[in-house]
Amino acid sequence: MDIRTARMEAIPGQGGLKTTAATGAVGTPTQEMAELQEIDPKGTKEADQKQTVLVTGHAGFIGYHTTKALLERGDKVIGFDNLNTHYDTRLKRERLAMLEEVAKATGSKYHSVKADLCSGPELMETLETYKVQRVIHLAGQTDKYLSNSSPQDCVQNNITAFLALLEACRHFKIHHLTYASSHAVYGAGFQKPMSERDSANHPQRLDAATQRACELLAHSYSHQFKLPTTGLRFFSVYGPWGRPDSVLFAFVKKILEGKPIQIYNDGSNTRDYTYIADLVEGIVRASDTPAQPDPAWLTELPNQGTSSAPWRVLNIGNNHPVSIEELIAALEQALGKPAMKEFITGPILEKSQSCADTTALQKATAFKPNTSLEEGVQRFVDWFRAYHQL
Numbered sequence: 001m002d003i004r005t006a007r008m009e010a011i012p013g014q015g016g017l018k019t020t021a022a023t024g025a026v027g028t029p030t031q032e033m034a035e036l037q038e039i040d041p042k043g044t045k046e047a048d049q050k051q052t053v054l055v056t057g058h059a060g061f062i063g064y065h066t067t068k069a070l071l072e073r074g075d076k077v078i079g080f081d082n083l084n085t086h087y088d089t090r091l092k093r094e095r096l097a098m099l100e101e102v103a104k105a106t107g108s109k110y111h112s113v114k115a116d117l118c119s120g121p122e123l124m125e126t127l128e129t130y131k132v133q134r135v136i137h138l139a140g141q142t143d144k145y146l147s148n149s150s151p152q153d154c155v156q157n158n159i160t161a162f163l164a165l166l167e168a169c170r171h172f173k174i175h176h177l178t179y180a181s182s183h184a185v186y187g188a189g190f191q192k193p194m195s196e197r198d199s200a201n202h203p204q205r206l207d208a209a210t211q212r213a214c215e216l217l218a219h220s221y222s223h224q225f226k227l228p229t230t231g232l233r234f235f236s237v238y239g240p241w242g243r244p245d246s247v248l249f250a251f252v253k254k255i256l257e258g259k260p261i262q263i264y265n266d267g268s269n270t271r272d273y274t275y276i277a278d279l280v281e282g283i284v285r286a287s288d289t290p291a292q293p294d295p296a297w298l299t300e301l302p303n304q305g306t307s308s309a310p311w312r313v314l315n316i317g318n319n320h321p322v323s324i325e326e327l328i329a330a331l332e333q334a335l336g337k338p339a340m341k342e343f344i345t346g347p348i349l350e351k352s353q354s355c356a357d358t359t360a361l362q363k364a365t366a367f368k369p370n371t372s373l374e375e376g377v378q379r380f381v382d383w384f385r386a387y388h389q390l
Helices: 063-071 088-106 120-128 144-149 151-171 206-225 247-257 275-289 326-335 360-366 375-388
Strands: 005-012 034-037 050-055 076-081 110-114 134-137 175-180 231-235 258-263 311-318 340-344
Touching: 050 063, 050 151, 050 247, 063 076, 063 088, 063 275, 076 088, 088 110, 120 151, 134 151, 134 275, 144 151, 144 206, 151 175, 151 206, 175 206, 175 275, 206 231, 206 311, 231 275, 247 326, 247 375, 258 326, 275 311, 311 360, 326 360, 326 375
Parallel strands: 050 076, 050 134, 076 110, 134 175, 175 231, 231 311, 258 340
Antiparallel strands: 005 034
16 A cells, blocks of 8 residues: 555645744644645555554654654554754644644554653653654754754764664664665765765765764664664755745745845755655655665675665665756746845855765665656645745
8 A cells, every 4th residue: 555645734824924823732633724735655565564663853844744654554653852942843833733633534553752862761761662663763953054053962963862762772672773864974075976885974064974973873783783774865855844944945935025035156056856755755665674784795895875784875865956046946937926036155065966866765665756846846835825824
């Protein structure tokens, strides 16, 4: 059975760009939902046997969509999130309320735990209480600007939290740990398209360095304790219910308000934008197929994306990079309104020429992201208008 087509609940606002107040306690239905198509993961197969899955960061953008997809296909899901205030928690609480509704509608078992991975016994207690068998780790700090201003928090939220999770997974003999990484780990000296076989030892941002460190920590646990781990390198994810500090949110808001979009340098930098439905499909399929030792792995000529241990990293991207100018053109078409542009000189935190080689993903999961930028942007704009009642 494929993951069923999801339906998007758009929350009515008060006009303009102001959203509604929070729905209140988790599980309270949001009133007067406007229904629009949201995500339509294609072709994901059920696992041979349903398992209990812990999803960290389930109140976040990617965590919400992943949890929803798992519930809709009948998995038992335990969500784990500290509901931090990196951005307005109203959006997170609205996502959690909708997950409660999905669980009720599908009859799937769902529990939400508010706790921090780094503090207290909650993680160990959760794994033991609910007999968790698989973990999908999507929590962490990925804001490149925040990582510069608060480096200690970045290390705590990414490396320290991940180490705690690895220890817990080892202790409870978790069947498979799947975790979020990023294309940013490739850093300097990458080739196009970016391949997992190539080196990723020169990250240019602190958050990327912590994500690369997590990949290496995972390998040590896979090697020493035979814990199957899969790191997923995400490429510029976007879509409905996304983060309000994302590029698409900012650009749509500027266009609708008739304000100029500031474009760094010449606007020719490219990104491999990945629609959320495609990303979720890749996450679920990867989780369903635990990493195994690569029998072809050679010490003399090592493949950087696999190992003699049950460890691997996989890109999840659209394999179709587009420029900022092309992204803005897609938004103009979806909004039916031209954008004002202002070209400025800005900081270059990293090379912005990302493109995912998805060969390994296709081999491991029989799936390749395929949502076009135009289709994905239109879905995002439809949700944005409904959410803000525009």
